[in-house]
Amino acid sequence: MSLLRVEDLHVRFDLPHGGRLHAVQGVSFGVDDGERLGLVGESGCGKTTALLALMGLLPPTAEVDGHVEIDGVEILRGGEDAMRPSRWTDIAMIFQGAMNAFNPVKTVGSQIVEPMEFHGIATGSAAKDQAAELLRLVGIQPSAADRYPHEFSGGMRQRAAIAMALACNPKVLLADEPTTALDVMVQAQILQLLVALTKELGLAVILVTHDLPLVTQVCDRAVVMYAGRIAESGPVDTLFHDPRHPYTRLLFEATPDLTGDVDVVSIPGAPPRLDRELVGCPFEPRCDRAFDPCKVRTPALMDVAVNHEAACHLNDATVMAG
Amino acid sequence: MSASVVDAELLEVRDLVVRYPIRRGLLAALRREPRRFVSAVDGVSLSVRPGEMLAIVGESGCGKTSTAQAILRMVEAESGVVEVEGRDVTHLGAADLRPVRRIMQMVYQDPYESLDPRFRVRRAVEEPMVIHGIGGSKEERERLVLEALDRVDLSPPDLFVDRYPHELSGGQRQRVAIAASLVLDPKLLLADEPVSMLDVSVRAGILTLLDRLRRDGDMGVLMITHDLSTAAHFADRIAVMYLGRIVEEGPARQVIRAPQHPYTKALLSVVPKRDPRDRTEPQILQGETPNPVDLPTGCRFHPRCPVAEDRCRTIDPELHAARGAGEDHRAACVLV
Numbered sequence: 119m120s121l122l123r124v125e126d127l128h129v130r131f132d133l134p135h136g137g138r139l140h141a142v143q144g145v146s147f148g149v150d151d152g153e154r155l156g157l158v159g160e161s162g163c164g165k166t167t168a169l170l171a172l173m174g175l176l177p178p179t180a181e182v183d184g185h186v187e188i189d190g191v192e193i194l195r196g197g198e199d200a201m202r203p204s205r206w207t208d209i210a211m212i213f214q215g216a217m218n219a220f221n222p223v224k225t226v227g228s229q230i231v232e233p234m235e236f237h238g239i240a241t242g243s244a245a246k247d248q249a250a251e252l253l254r255l256v257g258i259q260p261s262a263a264d265r266y267p268h269e270f271s272g273g274m275r276q277r278a279a280i281a282m283a284l285a286c287n288p289k290v291l292l293a294d295e296p297t298t299a300l301d302v303m304v305q306a307q308i309l310q311l312l313v314a315l316t317k318e319l320g321l322a323v324i325l326v327t328h329d330l331p332l333v334t335q336v337c338d339r340a341v342v343m344y345a346g347r348i349a350e351s352g353p354v355d356t357l358f359h360d361p362r363h364p365y366t367r368l369l370f371e372a373t374p375d376l377t378g379d380v381d382v383v384s385i386p387g388a389p390p391r392l393d394r395e396l397v398g399c400p401f402e403p404r405c406d407r408a409f410d411p412c413k414v415r416t417p418a419l420m421d422v423a424v425n426h427e428a429a430c431h432l433n434d435a436t437v438m439a440g
Numbered sequence: 441m442s443a444s445v446v447d448a449e450l451l452e453v454r455d456l457v458v459r460y461p462i463r464r465g466l467l468a469a470l471r472r473e474p475r476r477f478v479s480a481v482d483g484v485s486l487s488v489r490p491g492e493m494l495a496i497v498g499e500s501g502c503g504k505t506s507t508a509q510a511i512l513r514m515v516e517a518e519s520g521v522v523e524v525e526g527r528d529v530t531h532l533g534a535a536d537l538r539p540v541r542r543i544m545q546m547v548y549q550d551p552y553e554s555l556d557p558r559f560r561v562r563r564a565v566e567e568p569m570v571i572h573g574i575g576g577s578k579e580e581r582e583r584l585v586l587e588a589l590d591r592v593d594l595s596p597p598d599l600f601v602d603r604y605p606h607e608l609s610g611g612q613r614q615r616v617a618i619a620a621s622l623v624l625d626p627k628l629l630l631a632d633e634p635v636s637m638l639d640v641s642v643r644a645g646i647l648t649l650l651d652r653l654r655r656d657g658d659m660g661v662l663m664i665t666h667d668l669s670t671a672a673h674f675a676d677r678i679a680v681m682y683l684g685r686i687v688e689e690g691p692a693r694q695v696i697r698a699p700q701h702p703y704t705k706a707l708l709s710v711v712p713k714r715d716p717r718d719r720t721e722p723q724i725l726q727g728e729t730p731n732p733v734d735l736p737t738g739c740r741f742h743p744r745c746p747v748a749e750d751r752c753r754t755i756d757p758e759l760h761a762a763r764g765a766g767e768d769h770r771a772a773c774v775l776v
Binding site: 161177246273301302306328329335368373375382384385388 | 499500572609639640641642643644645646647648666667668669671672673674696706707708710711712713714715716718719722724725728729760
């Protein structure tokens with residue numbers, strides 16, 4: 119049984135001018151203790167929305183459906199009451215640009231202590247000691263707890279944001295683009311830290327990014343999302359060397375590589391709008407392998423190998439046979 | 441190498457220094473404490489030939505954007521020379537500078553900010569011609585606008601001229617911004633992180649476009665990027681900057697495959713590779729780039745350098761041809 123199990127997750131937003139936007143359209147995945155899972159795709163593919171749904175942090179205009187289980191306990195069905203005990207204690211999140219989300223007039227240490235006291239994990243000097251321990255864990259001198267966010271560099275603030283997310287000993291850490299605003303060397307330091315946390319604490323990490331090489335270097339498995347759905351998922355090695363969805367292959371081809379001498383090619387067009395019903399495969403207009411059935415039939419996510427699934431008619435013998 | 445006109449430098453920068461004063465507090469001013477400066481660019485020399493793409497690579501604060509701004513005279517250099525087509529532009533007055541600015545165009549990082557949201561594509565692309573008083577009649581300018589849109593692959597141009605920026609995708613906006621430069625027929629394009637705000641799927645398109653423009657039109661491109669992979673793919677030469685200095689410079693392939701400076705080596709080792717089988721042990725430098733106000737003595741990289749020796753504390757190494765590498769591959773390290 120997975121530590122975190124997401125089953126058929128749907129998120130729909132009511133739009134202000136009427137109509138609905140189906141941002142996440144039936145997404146299922148799981149993570150185990152100590153595992154690092156990548157969630158990749160272009161902007162607007164629903165990856166951040168899916169994470170916010172797991173945290174119960176979407177606005178009231180969002181309608182969330184599906185199952186989310188942590189250690190076998192359903193947390194989504196019961197609404198906010200079922201979610202609240204889990205948020206930050208079972209499942210925590212580092213938001214995109216989290217390093218800029220600190221309160222500028224409070225010390226970094228007090229902001230790490232705050233969630234501990236709120237959730238009754240520890241109070242007073244015990245909480246302070248734990249905060250110091252967390253700072254050491256993420257590579258910051260514990261004495262820096264008394265300093266203010268502006269005295270920290272970008273990289274240090276991101277480390278502190280990770281420490282804050284870990285304040286209540288979560289089992290799963292959701293990291294939304296944790297390194298986008300950082301320099302490569304600092305990025306490498308933060309990724310090294312995330313890997314160390316999974317190894318030392320058995321923490322499960324879901325890394326959300328548009329940067330495929332980041333995922334292939336850091337994660338064990340990855341889920342490739344497109345237009346609110348899973349296009350393909352599997353071990354990162356398989357996704358690179360044996361992609362079974364053209365989108366996965368094209369995403370890799372669009373990414374420049376240090377050593378690669380092959381040309382990089384952009385993917386023509388743009389993702390479809392999600393405020394209307396999609397007919398056929400959502401990637402069909404941009405796909406270099408599309409054929410007639412793709413226009414009318416929506417491919418289902420199916421197993422193409424052990425631990426490897428893809429939603430593409432090219433893998434479906436019955437469709438290919440016509 | 442022949443000394444034909446084509447081989448002459450389009451842009452030549454020598455010993456460029458850009459310093460920004462730090463605001464003193466009132467107390468410090470009363471105490472007559474010396475004014476302090478940030479050395480953003482500290483003796484940078486580089487050149488770009490027609491049709492060539494040079495990439496300046498480095499982390500934030502290394503001085504790469506200040507270098508570009510000083511070349512365009514958007515900030516004034518403390519010292520040093522900027523020559524465009526052999527002409528020293530460092531001290532030109534505003535009136536003389538305008539025609540020089542016309543042939544040096546900048547493409548900015550964020551196409552969401554660089555286009556006026558109230559201007560249709562037609563006006564955005566036409567405006568530079570109006571400002572510089574070129575393009576002739578209204579009809580002639582319209583023709584040039586359509587031609588420029590076609591060159592940046594916004595075709596058919598008729599479909600795009602009447603749109604507003606909000607009706608365009610990020611990649612299309614960046615193409616419009618490039619078209620607005622092209623109508624001035626620039627000789628040099630300075631592109632500051634031209635794709636970092638764009639989605640992965642469209643980045644390659646913009647980079648390929650810049651690549652084609654310089655190959656077809658003899659236009660030189662100075663690209664500023666933090667992304668070594670992008671530089672490796674598209675540039676002819678790469679200059680790596682650290683704390684206001686170029687620490688290594690050479691043909692792109694050589695810099696990537698046989699890096700000489702310890703900083704370049706470390707930087708290359710932490711670039712994530714596409715292929716999971718290429719996972720390498722990243723050589724992670726501890727700490728972060730020091731504050732350019734208090735520069736380290738000797739080699740400015742020595743406090744973080746994994747192979748620093750005693751002499752690195754005192755010797756400030758010059759950029760010189762690396763032993764065992766080609767004449768045109770230089771590094772600023774006493775060990776190479």
